[in-house]
Amino acid sequence: MSNDAFEATPDNDLMDDGSHLYSEAWAAALASLTTVLQHHAVEIVSRFYDGLIRLPRSTTTLATLSEQELQHLRAQQIQNLYALASPDLTSVGHRSMAWRVGRIHAIVGLEWEDLVRSRGILSAAIHGKVDTMLHGRALAVLGRRLTQDLAWQTEAYQRLHVSRQDVLMRVTALAWEVENYTDLIGRVVQILGEHDEVAGCSVGRPDGQGVFRFESVSGKTIERYLAELEGSADRPIADGDRPQGQGPAGRAWRSGNVERSVNVATDPLMAPWKNVALREGFRSSVAIPLRQPGHPPKAILSLYSAFPGGYSAADQIAFITPLQTLLGLAIARIESQEGRTHAVPYATRQHWAALLRSDALEMHYQPLLDLKTGQITKVEALARLHDGARVLTPGEFFPALSSDDFLVLYVRGLAQVLSQRNRWLQGGVELKVSVNLPSSALGDNRYFEATREALTDHACRPDTLTLEILETDALPAGTDVRNELAKFKLLGVNLAEDDLGSGHSSLIRLRELPFDWIKIDRSIVSGVSEDASNVLRFVYQLTRLGRSLGKSVVVEGIEDAGMLEAIVILGADVAQGYAIARPMPALQLMAWVSNSQPRLPYPFEARSTLGKLATLLIWEERLHLICEDPRAFGWLSDIMTMSVKVGAVAPTAPAPLDSACQVCPFSRFFSETDSILPEGLSDPAAQRALIAAAVSDGQDSVAYRSARARLVTAIMSEAVQH
Template identity: 60%
Template sequence: MITQDDEMHASNVSANVGEFWHPLQDTAPVGEGREMYGLAGTPQLAALCAAMQHHATDIVSHFHQGLIGLPASKRILDHLTPAEIRYAKSRQRRRLCALSAPELTAADHRAQAIRNGRMHAIVGLNWEDLVRARGVLGEAIFKHIDTSAHGEALCMLSRRMNQDLAWQAEAYQRLQISRHEVLQRITLLAWKTESYTDLISQVVQILGEHDEIAGCAVGRPDRQGVFRFELAAGSTIERYLAGIEKTAPITVGNAAGSQGPTGRAWRSGHVVRSLNIATDPKMVPWRAAALPVGFHSCIAIPLRQPGEPTAAILNLYCPVPGALTGADQIAFVSLLQTILGFAIAGTERLAGNTSTVPYTARRRWSKLLGSDALQMHYQPLLDLTTGQVTKVEALARLQDGDRLLAPGEFFPALSSEDFLTLYKRGLEQALSQSRQWLQAGFALNVSVNLPSSALGDIRYFKVTERALKKSGAAPNQLTLEVLETDAFPLGVDVSQELTKFKALGIQLAEDDLGSGYSSLTRLREVPFDLVKIDRTIVSAVGRDPLETLRFTYQLIQLGHSLNKAVVVEGIEDEGMLEAVVVLGADIAQGYVIARPMPAEQLTEWMACVPRVPDGHAPSTALGTLAARLLVEARKRLM
């Protein structure tokens, strides 16, 4: 809605234009009452419309000359190409004639005004300048139209133009409300999102729906300094990204490919705009990719905390020249930059710096998760008491062409929705395989990783419940592993959530014990059946054998004191295998036993399960050291 101050401002500007716009506004308009529409048979308005059509070119030219005196309008006009200026003038001529047309209806006028208001707001024309431009247009009309011949009709036109301004104000208000909503949604994301991929994937979707933005993308340079767009949104963004990847990759060094907004924003840490891609000489390498998909201006926003290096660049592409340069738009960009800078820093504190994964790879891997490209490999766990293998851990692999990707390669590129797909398909595959092994005479419990985010998302529980029913597998043949290093969702009762899974009849394991921040309370209260000592602990045995074995022993004792079975991961040689037998571990997992393998290979491997070393008569250096440590520990207890 137009405010009282705006109305006063408009009236003051109009009064300065000349007598035409002030005294005549009080003259009774043409037609019945004070109606502005439904005047198709009015001769005075028809005569004015004809005069407008005759003088439209001169009026618009005069109008443009006047706009040069308005700083915001001049900034926009200075960046337009001659073709764009001709097009703008053509639109303004048609618009002027439409406003004076006797057959104009209120509905048509309102729709046209809101479209124009939206366009003026997007190009960054401040509301105050739009009001001033209204006065400039009135002056141009006054100069070329005979007021004595068309006085009453001009009064009607003036009223229509005032109404036009009010409806344009409505468009400005809509966009301002939309900006506030965008910032609110992104602020909420910043508080609750712990993954870089989740954060930027949802941010680009929110921004891609905003009316001022035709496309957006977030990215970072790779190790070679080539900027890689990681996630994007917009109906034509994929064509644009494909075009620049093929013809003019962006770099962040000092080469020619770094002179656009993205490269300069990365180096400087400041927001960089291209007000018109068609006229900006620094956008020449990317112009052929941008203009055909409707990107006419752009802005590169470095995302960083104050005083810190840039972590990523948010690129916004606008459908018209201007690139978010209005006062409200500049404030919007500044708040957006601050919120996302702190949010990305937060994800890095939780998960560390993630590798740069191009948008095309992210999209391809996300699609592959829903196909047969997802393959579960299985690593056996050796029971150190019985010498049997009764459990295997299912580990995801992704076939990407000739490459078989391990989790460390494609996990950083996955969103929360991708992880749900991965869990669902991986669980179904593992349970189906468990049934096949049982039919072949091997009763193997299958262990599957459950992401911490699952405890705040009921869909994971439903997926687990349905998968068990669909497979027909006995629930006790399934173990779900929860990483100790994962931060659980805020406000979630972990014990209560895991108890729901436990009620299905499955087993629960805490993975990577010793690498995170589990409290004794959590270990005691959460219904874990077993704990797994993190591989990074035993991997230190080469640097400090005694301390590594001592810490491993303490964790084994901790697990047993809480009535949990203890698995030691990362066992890669006979000496460490013998040592954990001596120290009292229940189960061992690692390359010395077997590497992860496809299901069909595991069936063959089961015929040659390695033997368990004799913990009572150690024969390796580590086994002997573990026995000595055990003796010392027992002496301290006596």
């Protein structure tokens, strides 16, 4: 229905731009109309709501309200009607009121089309109770005011729509540029918290016990609300078999679908948290599972509203859907680079960030053994965080740090390390130091300036400092990484690529970027107990690659003497791991350097099983080179032919291969092979079978692989016997 009932008595003064709608000329007429409205307001509003329930969206919203909420809404509508008809209403006051009411209508999800229809319903309700002949002029003013009211409420809708679009644009940029999970969720809740529609928001996920941990929140009110939930017996969980798992977050985690509580006051599934939510002013919420299409959720984004509605209107759904997709893809991208992190509650994140800026940060030092000299000349600095009686390692608190936190860690940690190095120098001990540099530092000039200032402040020779960059870190998009690293090189510091082999960086990165060192990741070495021969082969090839590119090679994760012996044989430059020393505080390190330096294995006397397997790899490399050289291959074939003839005379006691030619250029080659074989080898023909297979079938053949497995079994069997 239109507003025609209000136009029964047109007036020229009402046909302008509306500037006279608040003139004193209408005061008497509006005062008389207000008196009538006061007598019939309850009936008018009742008729109005009877009409509203016939509108589909309005019916849904009204059906979720409690009787008390409906009574409150009716009372508000009566007061709004009085205000619209008041002789004292001003243009400024009306506009402010209309924007406020329009904002609420948009937030609760009243569709704009329904808002327009509601004007006609209200007009009809008033017309049914007011004498249009007697109050025609006042009704005409009220009609124009209602039309203006609709226009201003429409502005409120448009402003909210623009705000949503702005949020989506900011989140889109964030989703592509952010480098870690903590930054993503922290900045997302900040953006959403500034959006007028959102009374509070959080990002969370279940911990190892299935309890939801809210990792980032947008304000003090939501902090109190979620802190009370997490600290109670009714804290939300992922398990759907209990009431605590039936909230929107639990349902969204299990279903992968957006889940809502349209009205906390009447939603039976919100019973465990109803009182707390209403006390903090949250009337509805939506839980948005952040995931890639077709994949399970990675986290839950929850938006809270001060009004019923649960973000369920069409334009709100159109806002939530791209938000869900953008953040789901962003988390997937980040996890592909840094792996999946564990859930850390928001309060814990804040607590650790504060500790990082206090004396709770302490650098520990792990010695690096120079395999050429047998000396400890360098240590790697590793961060530790004291949290009461606990000492946290990076694996525990790094996932909770933001990019700003990492900068604080670097600045404070580097200052501590260089200061400690000076104290060691004063005590007569000179050690080079190595510090981790996050990849986000490339393109963030604050790290470069902090490094330059720290070297100056502590009078440290730049060449005594090595900055390590993880291979697993994604290098910042759009950054000239080579140029950024060159800036650090100009300072005179050394650069190392850390954890080589744990990620998927290209060989171009290794070849072109100015690294002085590469560090083979401990995860490679850790597999030696399951597949010793292949692990050693991988370490050997990475070592050769690094050396061929002019870089020094460090092998991390060396935890026993056998592996230490093996990497000495394989040609690594430096070893790091528990077989040498664990990370330790500065004072303990000085005592260790004075009393506990390890003995360097002799590279040509393999004693351990791993050492013998490493020697076999080197020997095979020489065998490969011989087989590739036609002249040398001919000599080897002749030797094998002579050996077979000698062996045929006395098959039960095979002669040593070098007995075929005491002055043969390969005699040393064969004798070195003998050194890797245990005395009384259970299979004395294994060595000869390996060479024979290489000569007759080639090193890529099934016969060669079979013969090699036979020789490796013979070597490994000695370890079992002993």
